[in-house]
Amino acid sequence: MSAASFPEGFVWGVSTSAFQIEGATTAGGRGPSIWDGFSADRAEACDHYHRHTEDVRLMKDLGIAAYRFSVSWARVIPDGCGKVNTAGLDFYDRLLDELLAAGITPYATLYHWDLPQVLEDQGGWPVRDTARHFADYAAAVHERLGDRVDTWFTVNEPWVAAFLGYGSGVHAPGRTSAADAFRSAHHLLLAHGLAVQALRAAGAAKVGAVVNISPVLTPAQVSDAGRELSEEDAEAVARIDALANRQFLDPMLRGAYPADLIPLIERHAGLGHVRDGDLDVIARPIDLIGVNYYAPLVVQAQPSEPADPAFPGSEGVLFCTVPTAVTAMGWPIVPGCLSQLLGRLSREYPETDLMITENGADFVDVVTGDGIHDVDRISFIEEHLRALRSAIENGARVRGYFVWTLLDNLEWADGYQRKFGLVHVDFATQKRRPKDSARWYKDVIARNGLTETRPRRPTLETVAARARVSRATVSRVVNGESSVSSEVRATVMRVVRELGYVPNAAARSLVTRRTNTVALVLSVPRQGGDPLTAAVVQYVTSMLEGAGKQITLMLADTAESHRRIASHVEARLADGVVLLPPDRADTLAERLSRTGVPIVLLGKPAVTSLVPYVDVDNAGGAAAATEHLIARGRRHIGMICGPMDLTSVQDRLAGHRAALHRAGMSPILAPAGDLTRASGAAAARRLIGDNPSLDAIFAAGDQLAIGALRAAQETGRRVPDDLAIAGFDDVDAASATTPPLTTVRVPVADQALALARLLLSRLEGRHVTSVVLPARLVVRDST
């Protein structure tokens, strides 16, 4: 095997799942599933149910050798148990025939999260019978399709199904109970084991399960894998590893729950649901483990941190954001973790073959007349393949690799906004268009690997030289200008194809007079090194760069700088502007919007204007914090407001007032000139001095709240007994105070993503509307 090729017989494929692509949720007698109405978007998805012939043809054209799809339980057994719906199986029957005729090997997954609604109504995964029904369903599917499917996967990512579906409630069915989550996990494992038995009895050739394995590391280990850990951090890492990974691997491959996990399960759910003999069933031998890898989990010990509802038992562990490149999901890109995790699986579970059943990335794709040049996705997959290749070289027994995913699709709770596909789908027309990554992957498959060295990307100059035309002519051709003769056009396009040239910024700007540059204008100082803004800047930059834009960072801190920025934009030295956060008096936003250059804002501007913005639900978050204080029995709640020229502060005040009003209570307000700790402390002293019966403080920002906390303690108040204190923003310091601060968390990555998307849509000349994201209350010990 050469340095970049893969072992002979290595399987190259793509993965999809039924709910995410099929649509047609009532066709052919399909019953309802828990996901049908759960996603914010319509469940029509890619209408693959009606377009499978086209999709198989597309895969064939792309040279895809293997296809991992999932079977919809509700199509096959609409009520979850009992009568089999032949029409549902007919669909998969046709699909398999087409795949085989196209020379594509099918890999079937039996459960990719779409539980029949009828079974959820009977209790869902927390109920043991669901596992039994699953085994019957597996047998029914095998009976009809077993002659054409070699490899069967039972369940996909049981951690997600159990802990996001029943723990945090972010996924369907949206329940939030730690006990239900642990019971669901066990019953999903049991379902796996019973299905393995059923499939084996029916003569299935190969059987496995698909797990999402996330290596768990500390922020320091992201750049230095070998870094020694403190005892506290090592414990935090081990606990999250037990919850996320070993909870599933150990029962399936060793027949036992990890010893350090059992007390956590017992504390939240008891152990009554784990019956004698279950673990023997769960550990029935399997042929392979499918590994889905996207990103590591980055954690560190943080004594004050409350448990994350998706990881019940994770008290004292902080889930960190790290300063690495991220995908548009906000997931850190760490290819090295893939080789580490494969090495670990091969060492710890040496009996079982491995297969990468999902790996891929959501990026902000830019659709242009001449294609979708998703260079970021290509380099994401390429880096992960290099990591995989080195794991194989070191002895990991990995038999194949499946890209997630073939088509842009319905990404669960996030809907259509996520783009993981090798093929772009226009959801208005259902038109499919392969992205550059699809063509690149075709070459990988044909070559059974990567090129020895990373190919030097051909440039505009190379194309011009080979086609014997000027650079400007190449630029005109790739930009679809009609001023070039058809003969010259044909020559240039031939060379473009031969060289695999991807038009870059230079090629576009030569003709369009676009700079391909975006100005990121930071309005400072706002609140002395605001960490939220810093994180948003990091993410916005990463996402816009991912979409091929150059970023110019500009600081708007003086009148002179405002003038400079305005003339920079007026001179069209930037195609667009992201302004974060907007300048208080809005003069800059107004001025920039008059230039006609697309501009988007972080935070709602004071003067309602036509400029689209991304904001968090400040009023809703403040109302939630206030209602929480009221629910804890507080009757005299003061609010430290902060500068009233900030719209976020005005909205937080409005939300606070509204919640008090609903409870028949009146506001007690203390202004603060800025958002610092010192101002918070001063305002708290005034509130306490003026209101002897004060029993709670809500502050418009965490720094204010931290100042208030200190001042309260200095005046002899016990927090929360005498005085409860809540803040807003959930800055890092909020979880490190004594006692740790209850606050309102704003979604950083999602704000950045929304900003990047808004701007890109505006650059494409599309009409956009502002986005307001939810803010979630995080209850800690200060209330």
Ligand code: FCB
């Ligand atoms: C995995 C799921 C898959 C898709 C990707 C992005 O967890 O198995 O359906 O949502 O994430």
